[in-house]
Amino acid sequence: GIIPQTRTGLESSLSAYQVGKIDFLSVLNNASTLLNYETERDRRLADYQKAIAQIEQITGSFLQPVPFELRKELQDE
Numbered sequence: 305g306i307i308p309q310t311r312t313g314l315e316s317s318l319s320a321y322q323v324g325k326i327d328f329l330s331v332l333n334n335a336s337t338l339l340n341y342e343t344e345r346d347r348r349l350a351d352y353q354k355a356i357a358q359i360e361q362i363t364g365s366f367l368q369p370v371p372f373e374l375r376k377e378l379q380d381e
Contacts, residue, residue, distance in 0.1 A: 307345065310338045 314334040320326045360366055 307338070307341050310334070310341055314338050 314331070314337075317326060317331045317334045321328060321331045356367055
């Protein structure tokens with residue numbers, strides 16, 4: 305739930321900036337925070353996939369694919 309909240313915060317700060325309630329630096333900080341969270345999520349997903357590939361290589365068998373619900377949950381974080 306962190307990424308959707310952060311995205312909402314960025315959208316809110318953009319609206320506030322457009323009417324002059326906050327400065328541009330606040331918008332940039334919110335955008336930077338969102339980018340950092342998304343980058344961290346993507347890094348963790350890549351690490352997870354690498355670990356799966358290593359396990360499959362060691363065992364010589366394919367693991368079950370990640371269920372759609374879990375993939376969706378991981379992407380939403």
